[in-house]
Amino acid sequence: MWSNALDPLLRRRAFLRGTLAGAAALGSAGVSVAFDEPAAKPLAGPTKNVLFIWLAGGASQFEMWDPKPGRETGGPFRTIQTSIPGYHIGELMPKTAAMLQHVAVVRSLNTEISEHEQAADLISSGRPAEAGLEYPEIGVLLAKELTVRETLLPDYVSCFTTTEGRRRPRVGFLNAKHSPLLLEKSLRPEHLDLPAGLNESQHTSRERLREQLSSRFAARRAGAELANGYNSAFAKVRGLMQSDTLFNLEKEPEAVRLRYGKTPFGEQCLLARRLIEAGVGVVKVARGFWDSHHDNFESHRELVPDFDHVYSTLLADLHERGLLKSTLVIVLSEFGRTPVINQDVGRDHYATAWSVALAGSGVRGGTVYGKTDPDGKTVVEGQANASDLAATIYKAAGLDLHKEYQAGLRPVPLAKEDAQPIEGILA
Amino acid sequence: MNADPAAVDPSKVEPAKVNPSAFDPTQAKLVSSCKAPGTLYCQWFDEAGNKLYGAGSDGALHVVDLSAVTEAATKKWPLHENYVTGLVKREAVFISSSYDRTLAWTDAETGVLIRRVPAHAGWIRELVMSADGQRVVTVGDDMQVKVWNAQSGEALSTLSGHASQTPEGYASALYAVAVSPNGRHIASGDRAGEVRVWDVEAGKPAASFRVSEFYTFDAQKRARAIGGIRGLAFSADGARLAISGIGQVTNVDGFVGPCRVEVWDWQGGKPIFAGNDKHQAVLNHVVFCQTAPWMIAAGGGDGGGVIAFWNQSSPMPQHLANPKGHVQSFCLDSDSRRLFTAGHEGFQIWQLG
Numbered sequence: 118m119w120s121n122a123l124d125p126l127l128r129r130r131a132f133l134r135g136t137l138a139g140a141a142a143l144g145s146a147g148v149s150v151a152f153d154e155p156a157a158k159p160l161a162g163p164t165k166n167v168l169f170i171w172l173a174g175g176a177s178q179f180e181m182w183d184p185k186p187g188r189e190t191g192g193p194f195r196t197i198q199t200s201i202p203g204y205h206i207g208e209l210m211p212k213t214a215a216m217l218q219h220v221a222v223v224r225s226l227n228t229e230i231s232e233h234e235q236a237a238d239l240i241s242s243g244r245p246a247e248a249g250l251e252y253p254e255i256g257v258l259l260a261k262e263l264t265v266r267e268t269l270l271p272d273y274v275s276c277f278t279t280t281e282g283r284r285r286p287r288v289g290f291l292n293a294k295h296s297p298l299l300l301e302k303s304l305r306p307e308h309l310d311l312p313a314g315l316n317e318s319q320h321t322s323r324e325r326l327r328e329q330l331s332s333r334f335a336a337r338r339a340g341a342e343l344a345n346g347y348n349s350a351f352a353k354v355r356g357l358m359q360s361d362t363l364f365n366l367e368k369e370p371e372a373v374r375l376r377y378g379k380t381p382f383g384e385q386c387l388l389a390r391r392l393i394e395a396g397v398g399v400v401k402v403a404r405g406f407w408d409s410h411h412d413n414f415e416s417h418r419e420l421v422p423d424f425d426h427v428y429s430t431l432l433a434d435l436h437e438r439g440l441l442k443s444t445l446v447i448v449l450s451e452f453g454r455t456p457v458i459n460q461d462v463g464r465d466h467y468a469t470a471w472s473v474a475l476a477g478s479g480v481r482g483g484t485v486y487g488k489t490d491p492d493g494k495t496v497v498e499g500q501a502n503a504s505d506l507a508a509t510i511y512k513a514a515g516l517d518l519h520k521e522y523q524a525g526l527r528p529v530p531l532a533k534e535d536a537q538p539i540e541g542i543l544a
Numbered sequence: 545m546n547a548d549p550a551a552v553d554p555s556k557v558e559p560a561k562v563n564p565s566a567f568d569p570t571q572a573k574l575v576s577s578c579k580a581p582g583t584l585y586c587q588w589f590d591e592a593g594n595k596l597y598g599a600g601s602d603g604a605l606h607v608v609d610l611s612a613v614t615e616a617a618t619k620k621w622p623l624h625e626n627y628v629t630g631l632v633k634r635e636a637v638f639i640s641s642s643y644d645r646t647l648a649w650t651d652a653e654t655g656v657l658i659r660r661v662p663a664h665a666g667w668i669r670e671l672v673m674s675a676d677g678q679r680v681v682t683v684g685d686d687m688q689v690k691v692w693n694a695q696s697g698e699a700l701s702t703l704s705g706h707a708s709q710t711p712e713g714y715a716s717a718l719y720a721v722a723v724s725p726n727g728r729h730i731a732s733g734d735r736a737g738e739v740r741v742w743d744v745e746a747g748k749p750a751a752s753f754r755v756s757e758f759y760t761f762d763a764q765k766r767a768r769a770i771g772g773i774r775g776l777a778f779s780a781d782g783a784r785l786a787i788s789g790i791g792q793v794t795n796v797d798g799f800v801g802p803c804r805v806e807v808w809d810w811q812g813g814k815p816i817f818a819g820n821d822k823h824q825a826v827l828n829h830v831v832f833c834q835t836a837p838w839m840i841a842a843g844g845g846d847g848g849g850v851i852a853f854w855n856q857s858s859p860m861p862q863h864l865a866n867p868k869g870h871v872q873s874f875c876l877d878s879d880s881r882r883l884f885t886a887g888h889e890g891f892q893i894w895q896l897g
Binding site for chain 1: 581582583601602625626627643667710712713714715717735763764765766767768769770772796797798799826844845846849869870887888889
């Protein structure tokens with residue numbers, strides 16, 4: 118059990134207690150392997166962690182956050198009252214409805230692009246595509262800025278265990294060392310076990326030898342900076358090798374596992390909570406696949422209750438552990454679904470008027486922002502685009518929107534120049 | 545089920561006398577169509593009145609006068625506050641079911657609501673009437689089969705046993721129901737592919753089996769399911785059960801799999817016929833033709849709307865007709881010469897042979 122009261126650094130140290138003291142030339146996909154720069158300045162806000170819940174394929178705002186009961190576009194689901202007076206959401210989310218005091222819902226996104234890949238790029242980066250410049254994804258930038266110096270854990274863990282619409286967060290113009298640790302085949306990182314024929318004692322001896330050689334190399338030829346980076350890389354590998362504890366859900370009490378549910382999404386979110394509690398800066402989990410071109414209501418009958426249960430459990434668990442006040446939780450997709458119900462009782466892609474939800478640190482819970490028309494076809498109040506959403510996330514995380522990065526010869530601010538954070542939902 | 549059966553003695557019910565050789569679905573031809581708003585999920589052919597009634601996503605009753613088919617159906621009056629999923633006419637009363645979880649008895653002449661009965665703790669998926677017109681049977685997302693007195697609205701029995709969750713732990717649904725011609729058995733089919741046949745008098749299952757081909761759960765790519773038992777029909781002798789839906793789906797974002805029917809000897813618990821076609825669609829409704837050795841199923845999906853005809857001589861349907869849009873349900877007239885569909889494009893009237 119991790120202590121909630123500990124500083125992230127101390128929590129990381131607790132995690133590393135008993136670390137194997139050996140070096141191994143382990144290659145784990147996406148692990149940052151060079152010494153990382155510290156955040157440019159102390160964080161302005163309380164946010165220490167960010168959790169993205171990516172509803173891959175495009176979840177329907179009509180069946181979730183922005184229902185239109187009784188309208189031709191509304192479909193058959195009815196609504197329920199939430200903990201926000203006067204605000205009703207889809208009836209498939211009763212547990213979430215009781216947790217909305219922690220949540221800010223934005224119902225007025227117009228992100229224009231309704232093709233999966235392009236839309237996912239846009240929402241994930243908060244930037245329209247631009248020739249000759251690839252922007253880092255929001256999570257990558259957050260991980261870079263939120264991560265404190267002495268971490269031996271990954272800065273960013275991205276969990277996407279289904280294959281349709283799978284994305285690997287892009288580092289864009291940043292160094293590849295900012296790539297996240299990817300969990301794709303299972304919830305346990307690959308290549309963590311010692312190579313066959315190598316025991317712990319041998320592993321420890323090799324690490325001592327490596328340290329000696331590294332120190333000599335630093336003293337005689339390379340200097341401390343390079344050696345430090347090299348040592349940091351090995352230290353991260355050592356940290357990951359302890360992941361049998363961190364990534365092993367068997368270590369959770371059975372009651373907690375049952376509380377989340379032993380579904381793939383439930384287990385991803387439980388792992389996310391463990392990672393956040395241990396001090397991983399950014400975690401992304403993906404729940405696929407919401408692309409309901411046919412049989413939309415049947416697919417949402419299946420998917421939304423699963424989401425409702427796991428999401429509400431996650432928020433409650435984070436809150437009870439005191440983590441929600443330092444963790445920003447964002448639910449988003451690449452787009453929403455069409456108002457028109459097609460001939461196959463499906464809804465197609467729709468980016469003109471859709472919804473996302475943010476909760477926890479930096480967010481004014483119990484807020485509903487923006488409005489669509491009675492049929493959900495257009496935004497009539499509080500329109501925001503993908504850059505605005507990204508700026509909102511950065512600001513909720515306490516980052517300076519104007520901080521500049523160098524992309525080749527070009528300075529690039531954290532948030533797009535004309536982005537307007539959605540102040541109405543910020544704490 | 546076609547003409548009003550309220551006064552019919554079931555022991556005297558027999559197929560209409562039609563020369564089977566005159567039934568030629570390869571000559572199926574769309575005669576006319578009649579638009580209705582949204583999607584119609586159910587319809588009722590009033591043979592005596594020569595009218596076709598339907599209802600669906602707008603909750604209202606719509607009617608087509610078959611003696612003078614117009615471009616759009618006439619909207620009569622609201623039946624429910626949510627999608628209407630079942631509609632039968634008994635004497636001068638409509639009985640309807642809905643996602644609003646109620647059954648409604650409505651005066652067919654005036655539209656006055658006679659009775660509304662809370663029926664299921666979940667969407668009601670289908671309503672059928674027994675051949676003698678004495679009972680109606682419903683299935684709902686509370687996974688129960690319920691038998692009702694068609695005249696009084698009294699609940700007669702509740703049949704429970706379908707699992708509320710799919711094997712993967714997600715919400716299931718009870719989509720389809722059928723009553724045997726003699727009224728002694730009821731069949732029900734769920735999302736996960738389980739079929740149960742109930743002995744009405746005993747209130748117990750007489751048979752149950754899983755027809756797994758109709759349910760696809762994609763764990764690797766999309767982590768969700770599609771399919772289920774969408775249509776059920778007993779043969780005239782009650783010994784065989786037709787089941788319709790979609791075969792294994794390659795992309796669960798949609799109906800991207802072969803349209804499929806199976807026929808089971810339900811008492812023996814074994815399949816005796818499997819029919820499918822590369823046309824990618826779910827078959828929402830299936831009937832045994834009472835006047836000829838044909839089985840008809842209809843639906844829609846990635847391949848567009850479809851009406852498929854099998855004489856059960858080979859797995860491939862002997863004929864496919866292409867209706868405008870996705871068909872949710874259909875019925876035949878008493879001599880099986882006309883077929884009426886309801887779906888996304890409203891009503892369609894087809895001539896068979």
